[in-house]
Amino acid sequence: MVWEPRIFKDLHQIPRVEHVFPGTPLCAGCGGLESLRLAAKILGNRVVYVNAAGCFTNLASFPFTPLDASWLYTTMGSAPAGAQGVRDALDVLIAKGRLPKEEDVTVVVLGGDGSTYDMALSSTSGAITRHLDFYYFCYDNEAYGNTGVQLSPATPYGARTTTSPCAVLHPVGAMQEKKDIFEIWRAHNPPYIATVSPRFPLDLEEKFTRAAAYQGPKLFLGFAACPTGWLFDPAYTPDVARLAVECGFWPLKEAINGMVTHTYVPKLSPVENYLKLQGRFRHLFEPTLQKEAIAHIQGSVNAYWERVNLAERTG
Amino acid sequence: MDQKNQMMMTGNLAAAWGARLAEVDYVPAFPITPQTEIVEALSKWCGTGELNARFVTLDSEHSMMTAAGAAAATGARVFTATSSQGLLYAFEVLYTVAGWRAPLVLVNVSRALASPITLEPDHNDVLAARDSGFVQIHAETCQEVVDSILLAYRIGEDPLVCLPVLVNLDGFGLSFTREPVRLPEPEAVRDFLPPFRPAHLGFKASAPQALGTAVLGGSTYSYFRHQIHLASMNALRVHEQAATEFEQCFGRRYDVVEGYRIEDAEDVLVMSNAFASKGKAAVDAAREDGRKVGLLRLRMIRPWPADAVRRALRRRRAVAVLDQNLSPGQGGILFQEVAACLYHDPERPRGLCSFIGGLGGKNISEGEFHAVFEQTAAAGKQGQGIGPVLLYTEAEHREMEQLQFLAHDLKTGR
Numbered sequence: 167m168v169w170e171p172r173i174f175k176d177l178h179q180i181p182r183v184e185h186v187f188p189g190t191p192l193c194a195g196c197g198g199l200e201s202l203r204l205a206a207k208i209l210g211n212r213v214v215y216v217n218a219a220g221c222f223t224n225l226a227s228f229p230f231t232p233l234d235a236s237w238l239y240t241t242m243g244s245a246p247a248g249a250q251g252v253r254d255a256l257d258v259l260i261a262k263g264r265l266p267k268e269e270d271v272t273v274v275v276l277g278g279d280g281s282t283y284d285m286a287l288s289s290t291s292g293a294i295t296r297h298l299d300f301y302y303f304c305y306d307n308e309a310y311g312n313t314g315v316q317l318s319p320a321t322p323y324g325a326r327t328t329t330s331p332c333a334v335l336h337p338v339g340a341m342q343e344k345k346d347i348f349e350i351w352r353a354h355n356p357p358y359i360a361t362v363s364p365r366f367p368l369d370l371e372e373k374f375t376r377a378a379a380y381q382g383p384k385l386f387l388g389f390a391a392c393p394t395g396w397l398f399d400p401a402y403t404p405d406v407a408r409l410a411v412e413c414g415f416w417p418l419k420e421a422i423n424g425m426v427t428h429t430y431v432p433k434l435s436p437v438e439n440y441l442k443l444q445g446r447f448r449h450l451f452e453p454t455l456q457k458e459a460i461a462h463i464q465g466s467v468n469a470y471w472e473r474v475n476l477a478e479r480t481g
Numbered sequence: 482m483d484q485k486n487q488m489m490m491t492g493n494l495a496a497a498w499g500a501r502l503a504e505v506d507y508v509p510a511f512p513i514t515p516q517t518e519i520v521e522a523l524s525k526w527c528g529t530g531e532l533n534a535r536f537v538t539l540d541s542e543h544s545m546m547t548a549a550g551a552a553a554a555t556g557a558r559v560f561t562a563t564s565s566q567g568l569l570y571a572f573e574v575l576y577t578v579a580g581w582r583a584p585l586v587l588v589n590v591s592r593a594l595a596s597p598i599t600l601e602p603d604h605n606d607v608l609a610a611r612d613s614g615f616v617q618i619h620a621e622t623c624q625e626v627v628d629s630i631l632l633a634y635r636i637g638e639d640p641l642v643c644l645p646v647l648v649n650l651d652g653f654g655l656s657f658t659r660e661p662v663r664l665p666e667p668e669a670v671r672d673f674l675p676p677f678r679p680a681h682l683g684f685k686a687s688a689p690q691a692l693g694t695a696v697l698g699g700s701t702y703s704y705f706r707h708q709i710h711l712a713s714m715n716a717l718r719v720h721e722q723a724a725t726e727f728e729q730c731f732g733r734r735y736d737v738v739e740g741y742r743i744e745d746a747e748d749v750l751v752m753s754n755a756f757a758s759k760g761k762a763a764v765d766a767a768r769e770d771g772r773k774v775g776l777l778r779l780r781m782i783r784p785w786p787a788d789a790v791r792r793a794l795r796r797r798r799a800v801a802v803l804d805q806n807l808s809p810g811q812g813g814i815l816f817q818e819v820a821a822c823l824y825h826d827p828e829r830p831r832g833l834c835s836f837i838g839g840l841g842g843k844n845i846s847e848g849e850f851h852a853v854f855e856q857t858a859a860a861g862k863q864g865q866g867i868g869p870v871l872l873y874t875e876a877e878h879r880e881m882e883q884l885q886f887l888a889h890d891l892k893t894g895r
Contacts, residue, residue: 211689212686214684214689216551223695224695226691226694226695227694227695227696227697228694228695228696228697228701229694231691231694233689233691234689235689236684236685236689236690236691236692237689237690237691237692237693237694238551238554238581238684238691238692238693239692239693239694239695240547240551240577240693241543241547241573241574241577243543244543244544244547244574245547246544247539247540247543247544247545247547247548247551248547248548248550248551249551250509250537250539250544250547250548250551251507251509251547251548251549251550251551251552251553251554251555251559252551252552252554252555252684254507254509254535254537254548254552254557255506255507255551255552255553255555255556255557255559256555256684257535258506258507258534258535258552258557259506259555259556259557262506262533264556264678265556265683265685268686269685269686269687270686271684271685271686288540288541288544289540289541289543289544289547291540292539292540292541292544296537
């Protein structure tokens with residue numbers, strides 16, 4: 167089945183209105199911020215962002231914020247519980263007539279991969295189980311970025327971070343496979359989950375628009391190409407984000423009530439094209455070519471898409 | 482005093498009644514012994530509609546405190562409760578919500594901390610939270626638990642304070658002890674405690690605001706943290722006013738400290754919470770033996786009522802602080818605070834003694850109190866304080882040795 171956007175077929179359809187304004191303290195070329203900017207065009211400004219500790223915590227630095235929506239910084243491990251408190255309080259205050267219905271706001275958790283994949287899992291699992299009506303937006307830059315790029319459970323095999331260096335005992339860098347948070351969420355049976363990339367803006371806008379129809383927990387995993395952590399020139403953020411999808415490394419997909427659909431089927435260009443753009447994988451290519459490591463990464467990508475094809479043929 | 486609405490109830494049920502009478506909007510919860518009865522009662526009342534509030538079970542105390550703070554920051558009146566390990570699990574959030582200036586009431590049912598893991602009370606849990614920015618009120622009786630929760634909302638929600646408040650009661654000794662409690666009439670409570678309508682809090686579509694934002698640089702940070710300190714200090718006079726109105730409404734008076742037979746006392750024993758009742762009985766017994774002793778119960782721990790403590794303890798021959806907590810490598814926590822606020826008084830007691838007792842629910846016997854009074858009097862006469870002295874009887878020591886022998890035998894198979 168080929169996925170077709172229902173609304174967003176042309177770039178001109180993307181709302182021109184901005185809700186994330188320029189001049190943030192984030193790094194130049196932050197792919198996560200680009201995703202947030204596109205997301206906010208659909209989410210609007212009747213929003214409260216419930217933030218977990220991470221790069222985006224810098225967005226609201228007293229007395230500035232680049233957002234025209236509300237903001238609540240919580241902790242690293244409990245932003246979804248913060249969302250629970252805000253949502254519940256809004257519901258109670260509206261029901262008791264203490265807050266006019268038209269003052270209601272959408273609750274959006276804003277967390278990085280460190281929080282999303284590990285520390286806030288208990289809090290997230292609880293919120294999904296309680297069927298909390300909220301969005302969860304994760305900017306996934308595959309490392310603890312704000313602390314200077316350390317290994318996170320989202321770091322892929324072969325990536326170099328400051329705590330998974332290319333070393334004599336482990337020359338490939340990170341030895342783990344990236345945790346599959348999409349499937350962890352899906353096992354909780356929320357109504358809507360999607361991955362997005364800012365280089366596929368129509369796909370992104372379409373998904374945020376679709377998700378609005380569903381009440382309950384809605385996850386967006388935003389690919390956050392990270393010049394600072396991944397060691398590439400900020401000018402290449404769009405290329406890195408595009409190639410991550412084209413080589414099959416970052417599948418674009420959604421799951422509605424558990425049913426997974428891949429929203430873009432890439433031609434699967436060799437992963438080397440993607441890896442070579444980034445300093446975090448440079449040790450795989452020089453001073454000696456680590457053929458096995460590159461083959462391992464390619465093998466994982468191929469295996470993923472073989473499973474997808476099999477599922478779609480039989481499904 | 483009329484006996485209407487007087488019921489026998491546990492400290493836990495009294496805490497739940499405090500929340501019910503305060504007509505809270507939201508109860509995020511997580512079970513932990515010995516607190517659980519509180520959230521069970523509230524869950525039942527939310528289910529029957531006797532309390533018009535939303536009850537939600539969170540996945541941990543860390544999440545529970547986050548939800549509590551976030552709901553209060555949105556403008557709801559929030560109640561929650563925990564104990565011991567739960568309070569520590571929520572620890573970073575205590576500081577966070579105090580910084581949000583989100584008034585809510587947290588009941589802590591004191592229980593000693595692991596390890597070794599246990600269920601019985603002491604105050605290492607609640608005193609660990611003393612620097613969080615929460616106002617702390619420690620209750621001795623079930624009646625005081627209900628009343629303190631109403632006072633806590635009144636104080637925390639006052640624009641001069643705007644801080645969360647922790648009300649402490651002892652696990653087991655109070656949480657599971659039934660006492661007669663006079664429940665205030667809901668109408669009278671509404672007069673005493675106005676509805677929560679915070680001007681500075683809330684997330685509205687028409688008026689976006691950012692809360693808990695990052696700050697860059699120590700001067701901005703210092704400013705905000707010092708604001709919390711000033712607000713907490715304001716709670717002393719806000720408490721005074723609230724207590725006066727409370728007395729007018731309900732006929733019961735609470736001060737930041739409570740003196741018991743203290744007027745003519747030469748030596749004073751300082752205690753807090755439910756074991757203070759044992760201390761008062763010990764004072765009565767000592768008085769019968771001809772000792773001029775009294776007891777000072779610390780009721781408000783944060784803000785620290787330095788003036789009230791100083792007024793109560795100056796010109797005494799000797800003062801003994803009985804801490805039901807232990808800061809390893811230091812001694813009693815409250816002893817330090819009492820000593821610090823007496824230092825500059827030219828008429829400070831001649832002897833200042835530190836006793837550690839009741840750890841993990843250990844009883845404090847009449848004999849131990851007798852020893853405390855005896856040693857304190859001697860310290861006063863000699864002009865030299867003692868401590869920290871651990872209260873531990875010979876019988877308890879023998880019992881412990883037997884357990885050790887048994888453990889050794891089991892280990893070695895003999």
